[in-house]
Amino acid sequence: MKGFTSQIVHSDRLDDIEHGSLHKPVHATVAYGYEDARDLAAVFQGRLSGYTYGRQVNPTVEALQRKVSTMESGLATVCFSTGMAAIGTMLFALLRSGDHFVSSSFLFGNTNSLFTSFEAHGIEVDFVDATDVKNVARAVRENTRLVFVETIANPRTQVSALEEIGELCERRGLVYVVDNTMTSPYLFQPVSVGASLVVNSLTKYIGGHGNALGGAVTETGCYDWGQFDNIYETYRGADPRMWAVTQIKKKGLRDFGAALAPEAAHHIAVGAETLALRLERQCANTAALVALLDGHEKVRQVYYPGLAEHPECERAERLFRYPGAVFSFELAEGVDLWTFMDHLDVIIKSSNLGDNRTLAIPVAHTIYYEMGAERRASMGIADSLIRISVGIEDDGDLIADMEQALDAS
Numbered sequence: 001m002k003g004f005t006s007q008i009v010h011s012d013r014l015d016d017i018e019h020g021s022l023h024k025p026v027h028a029t030v031a032y033g034y035e036d037a038r039d040l041a042a043v044f045q046g047r048l049s050g051y052t053y054g055r056q057v058n059p060t061v062e063a064l065q066r067k068v069s070t071m072e073s074g075l076a077t078v079c080f081s082t083g084m085a086a087i088g089t090m091l092f093a094l095l096r097s098g099d100h101f102v103s104s105s106f107l108f109g110n111t112n113s114l115f116t117s118f119e120a121h122g123i124e125v126d127f128v129d130a131t132d133v134k135n136v137a138r139a140v141r142e143n144t145r146l147v148f149v150e151t152i153a154n155p156r157t158q159v160s161a162l163e164e165i166g167e168l169c170e171r172r173g174l175v176y177v178v179d180n181t182m183t184s185p186y187l188f189q190p191v192s193v194g195a196s197l198v199v200n201s202l203t204k205y206i207g208g209h210g211n212a213l214g215g216a217v218t219e220t221g222c223y224d225w226g227q228f229d230n231i232y233e234t235y236r237g238a239d240p241r242m243w244a245v246t247q248i249k250k251k252g253l254r255d256f257g258a259a260l261a262p263e264a265a266h267h268i269a270v271g272a273e274t275l276a277l278r279l280e281r282q283c284a285n286t287a288a289l290v291a292l293l294d295g296h297e298k299v300r301q302v303y304y305p306g307l308a309e310h311p312e313c314e315r316a317e318r319l320f321r322y323p324g325a326v327f328s329f330e331l332a333e334g335v336d337l338w339t340f341m342d343h344l345d346v347i348i349k350s351s352n353l354g355d356n357r358t359l360a361i362p363v364a365h366t367i368y369y370e371m372g373a374e375r376r377a378s379m380g381i382a383d384s385l386i387r388i389s390v391g392i393e394d395d396g397d398l399i400a401d402m403e404q405a406l407d408a409s
């Protein structure tokens with residue numbers, strides 16, 4: 001089986017599965033018993049494959065990990081309780097005091113907040129405009145270990161110089177981490193631009209239904225971990241491609257404990273089956289809404305990588321199957337933000353993205369409020385900026401809702 005959806009839908013039953021069950025069952029257990037105590041010891045010592053304790057591994061979670069690896073064409077995946085847990089735990093497990101990393105300045109708000117906390121713990125970070133590789137190259141120093149970017153940044157939809165940064169990281173021996181949440185592996189596989197590790201918030205498009213939190217880090221096999229000093233001796237096994245995942249599993253997941261619950265893993269695995277179907281519809285709906293708003297008299301500007309005037313339009317077209325299902329726009333001068341928002345009826349006023357339902361949020365007043373006006377201005381976030389995460393509703397209903405809310409404003 002080669003097709004994206006065929007592989008996801010059939011992935012569970014390709015492994016041994018209880019009673020011929022077509023879904024991997026929810027294994028609601030914390031611990032695992034062994035007949036032979038020597039086997040218990042062998043599992044703990046890594047000489048025998050098996051399960052130790054629910055914080056480290058669970059069969060339902062493991063099935064989802066395989067599914068995410070398949071979707072990303074990766075070697076191995078570690079799942080976490082949330083996307084933030086995946087990012088924080090991964091970086092904690094890989095970086096040490098005195099290290100430096102370069103990050104895109106166009107970031108998910110909580111990732112931005114997390115990275116500023118690293119500074120207080122002796123790990124330095126430089127935020128740069130990653131739409132141009134020259135800015136990333138200029139920030140690289142002797143102690144730089146890693147570069148972190150998102151594919152399409154929310155809310156302003158900047159697209160990182162993904163290919164050029166991949167080449168830079170390879171030349172300089174840097175770990176290249178790509179947060180693929182906004183594109184998901186259906187629209188883009190970061191392994192194609194040389195990413196070392198891929199992050200996905202499973203909460204968003206992969207789970208897709210807004211009913212479960214989860215996160216994942218996938219090893220692509222692109223990076224030679226032999227050149228990375230921060231791997232502990234114990235985790236330097238036979239295959240160097242697996243060193244970082246092993247360290248993330250042990251020093252990160254096991255010791256921090258942000259494990260994904262088996263029930264959540266099941267929700268996400270079921271959601272993942274329709275990732276391609278949902279995104280086809282969501283991207284088509286996005287194009288219809290963007291066409292309505294672009295040039296509308298009550299709209300100052302629309303930000304979407306599918307628009308010809310978007311600075312990275314050509315890059316998005318080259319790299320992504322579609323330019324995503326999130327866009328943002330600023331209302332024209334004199335159009336009241338709150339009046340417009342409150343007239344939306346089908347479109348829900350809510351945070352989150354990647355849900356089946358279309359969601360709208362005034363970002364400066366909510367998810368980007370805490371960072372303050374100065375940092376917001378540097379990220380190009382105007383007070384009237386509204387982010388729309390487009391769902392799977394019928395396009396006519398979305399267009400009609402948007403039109404009547406604009407008319408009323």
Ligand SMILES: *Cc1c(COP(=O)(O)O)cnc(C)c1O
Pocket residue numbers: 082083084085108111150154179181182201202203204213214215
């Ligand atoms: C939502 C999101 C995260 C964090 O994921 P959670 O599952 O909410 O913790 C990280 N990165 C991006 C780009 C996101 O959109």
